[in-house]
Amino acid sequence: MAKKFIIGIDLGGTNLKIALLDLKYKIRDKEVLSTRRLGNKKGLTTAIVSAINSIIENNKLSKSNILGVGMGLPGPIDAERGIVHFFPNIPGFREVNLKNILEKKLRMRVFLDNDAKLMALAEHRLGSARSFKNVLCLTLGTGVGGGLIIGGRLYRGFNNASAEVGHIPLNEKGPACNCGGSACLEAYIGNNRITKYARRLFKRGISLEELSAKAKNNDTLALRIWHRIGEQLGIALAGVVNLLNLDAIVIGGGVANAGPVLFDKVSQALKERAMSVQSKHVKVLQAALGSNAGLIGAAIAVRERMRP
Amino acid sequence: MAKKFIIGIDLGGTNLKIALLDLKYKIRDKEVLSTRRLGNKKGLTTAIVSAINSIIENNKLSKSNILGVGMGLPGPIDAERGIVHFFPNIPGFREVNLKNILEKKLRMRVFLDNDAKLMALAEHRLGSARSFKNVLCLTLGTGVGGGLIIGGRLYRGFNNASAEVGHIPLNEKGPACNCGGSACLEAYIGNNRITKYARRLFKRGISLEELSAKAKNNDTLALRIWHRIGEQLGIALAGVVNLLNLDAIVIGGGVANAGPVLFDKVSQALKERAMSVQSKHVKVLQAALGSNAGLIGAAIAVRERMRP
Numbered sequence: 146m147a148k149k150f151i152i153g154i155d156l157g158g159t160n161l162k163i164a165l166l167d168l169k170y171k172i173r174d175k176e177v178l179s180t181r182r183l184g185n186k187k188g189l190t191t192a193i194v195s196a197i198n199s200i201i202e203n204n205k206l207s208k209s210n211i212l213g214v215g216m217g218l219p220g221p222i223d224a225e226r227g228i229v230h231f232f233p234n235i236p237g238f239r240e241v242n243l244k245n246i247l248e249k250k251l252r253m254r255v256f257l258d259n260d261a262k263l264m265a266l267a268e269h270r271l272g273s274a275r276s277f278k279n280v281l282c283l284t285l286g287t288g289v290g291g292g293l294i295i296g297g298r299l300y301r302g303f304n305n306a307s308a309e310v311g312h313i314p315l316n317e318k319g320p321a322c323n324c325g326g327s328a329c330l331e332a333y334i335g336n337n338r339i340t341k342y343a344r345r346l347f348k349r350g351i352s353l354e355e356l357s358a359k360a361k362n363n364d365t366l367a368l369r370i371w372h373r374i375g376e377q378l379g380i381a382l383a384g385v386v387n388l389l390n391l392d393a394i395v396i397g398g399g400v401a402n403a404g405p406v407l408f409d410k411v412s413q414a415l416k417e418r419a420m421s422v423q424s425k426h427v428k429v430l431q432a433a434l435g436s437n438a439g440l441i442g443a444a445i446a447v448r449e450r451m452r453p
Numbered sequence: 454m455a456k457k458f459i460i461g462i463d464l465g466g467t468n469l470k471i472a473l474l475d476l477k478y479k480i481r482d483k484e485v486l487s488t489r490r491l492g493n494k495k496g497l498t499t500a501i502v503s504a505i506n507s508i509i510e511n512n513k514l515s516k517s518n519i520l521g522v523g524m525g526l527p528g529p530i531d532a533e534r535g536i537v538h539f540f541p542n543i544p545g546f547r548e549v550n551l552k553n554i555l556e557k558k559l560r561m562r563v564f565l566d567n568d569a570k571l572m573a574l575a576e577h578r579l580g581s582a583r584s585f586k587n588v589l590c591l592t593l594g595t596g597v598g599g600g601l602i603i604g605g606r607l608y609r610g611f612n613n614a615s616a617e618v619g620h621i622p623l624n625e626k627g628p629a630c631n632c633g634g635s636a637c638l639e640a641y642i643g644n645n646r647i648t649k650y651a652r653r654l655f656k657r658g659i660s661l662e663e664l665s666a667k668a669k670n671n672d673t674l675a676l677r678i679w680h681r682i683g684e685q686l687g688i689a690l691a692g693v694v695n696l697l698n699l700d701a702i703v704i705g706g707g708v709a710n711a712g713p714v715l716f717d718k719v720s721q722a723l724k725e726r727a728m729s730v731q732s733k734h735v736k737v738l739q740a741a742l743g744s745n746a747g748l749i750g751a752a753i754a755v756r757e758r759m760r761p
Contacts (some may be wrong), residue, residue, distance in 0.1 A: 199576075279610055296608075301698070302731075303731075304731075309728060318626055344709075376625075384621035384622050387618075388617065388696070389608075417634070420614070425610060
């Protein structure tokens with residue numbers, strides 16, 4: 146029998162990543178394209194198909210070596226039927242059966258899911274969440290997304306729209322959010338808010354990387370910003386912990402690179418605001434798989450969903 | 454074979470209810486005692502044992518007719534081992550293995566659980582939550598408790614302390630809560646807060662029953678109070694709905710008797726604050742089993758846990 150591989154795809158607002166993974170979820174080859182340059186639905190699907198074909202060819206494989214294609218996508222997805230409801234940051238996809246489109250063009254099995262859910266799946270099967278049964282995996286970036294593992298399985302909810310942690314209200318009243326609500330956690334701790342907050346304090350534009358570096362050097366203003374972000378995140382998570390009595394919370398995404406300055410404050414706020422019977426058991430951990438979590442999760446999804 | 458029955462017990466801060474139920478969970482006999490008059494651990498366990506014995510005798514049954522005893526208790530419980538961690542409102546129970554104590558005295562099987570979890574179980578098996586897979590059942594009273602059904606099963610979390618909906622922070626800062634945290638939902642919509650709020654507006658003491666009656670007669674002040682409570686509950690539930698993408702929310706307990714004036718506002722706040730993909734699917738329903746939900750849930754727990 147031919148040796149089997151999986152194609153993993155991670156579509157983000159900035160990058161489209163396409164990788165070849167082996168059955169141990171090791172990345173054997175990877176291509177990164179600019180999402181914005183590919184533009185609309187046609188441009189993106191064409192690029193995906195040709196990148197898959199070339200990655201197979203470059204590795205001297207044929208389609209019979211590919212178990213299937215897994216895709217992590219930045220928006221609400223009907224994972225069962227393979228429908229993209231829409232992407233908040235990529236135009237042209239409204240109620241699109243991307244699974245059907247790609248399966249026809251590729252003549253391979255294709256599986257779609259929300260990117261944060263696949264990240265959670267990857268962290269649970271291979272990363273920081275591995276030994277836990279009930280876990281929230283968070284990604285902190287422009288958006289604040291998440292995936293919930295309940296009883297060791299990905300929890301989807303009614304229509305696969307669970308774990309929208311970024312849209313938990315942090316206050317009764319507060320800033321308007323892109324989702325249509327207001328005072329959502331994301332409006333307080335999303336990348337845009339952090340850089341705006343930093344610009345106000347530093348009186349100049351400053352990147353998250355610089356802000357993290359400054360905090361590591363004990364810069365007072367940078368520490369103040371990360372402490373505030375950590376506290377706000379911790380308060381929202383106190384509600385999640387009191388509701389779900391979780392074993393662990395795994396935090397990833399660019400903002401998580403701030404490290405202990407952020408994590409310590411999250412743990413402190415959890416301790417102060419969650420009930421002791423819940424807060425004393427919950428572990429707060431940094432994600433282990435970094436920016437490859439989405440690709441790995443996409444490959445895991447293919448493997449797990451193709452099992453009889 | 455002798456006809457089988459179940460003993461259901463519901464211990465609250467005010468009343469201790471003991472009932473005989475048949476295998477269809479119909480209440481055949483019921484006794485209600487005052488919790489406060491029984492006082493401490495010894496008084497309570499003695500009263501429970503003698504009430505059980507007399508209910509069996511009065512119904513011309515013997516212990517061989519009793520499948521088991523189920524108990525709903527007002528605090529955190531280790532349901533597997535039968536340990537009461539403590540009761541916030543009843544003194545004398547700290548890390549007490551009440552299951553062992555009662556099984557020795559009764560020579561019957563005894564099962565313990567948290568009262569709100571048993572209410573959720575009852576509403577899911579026989580009440581308003583019956584046809585739903587992922588449901589939050591809420592009890593609104595002095596405390597704001599809850600039980601979560603996930604995938605059709607009671608979700609317990611790490612140490613059976615899930616669904617503490619009353620302790621979701623509603624704001625970053627706010628009034629101190631009994632749990633040690635602050636700005637918890639319970640501090641805004643618990644009975645005590647509602648009556649305090651009503652006293653301020655009406656400039657006299659006023660019961661929840663009167664407040665509900667006044668609202669039904671379109672009293673402006675009463676409407677203002679219920680709308681505010683409904684809005685605050687709805688904002689907290691928006692976070693729960695965005696996190697869990699629930700099928701339904703079932704609301705019971707004394708405060709829920711306010712009816713549409715409360716429920717409509719909860720639904721409105723959910724619509725305004727939760728994301729549309731989640732909020733358009735979630736049903737908000739009044740609990741169906743009333744004040745017997747705890748007894749019925751206790752009986753269901755006995756039956757389901759004695760199945761092989």
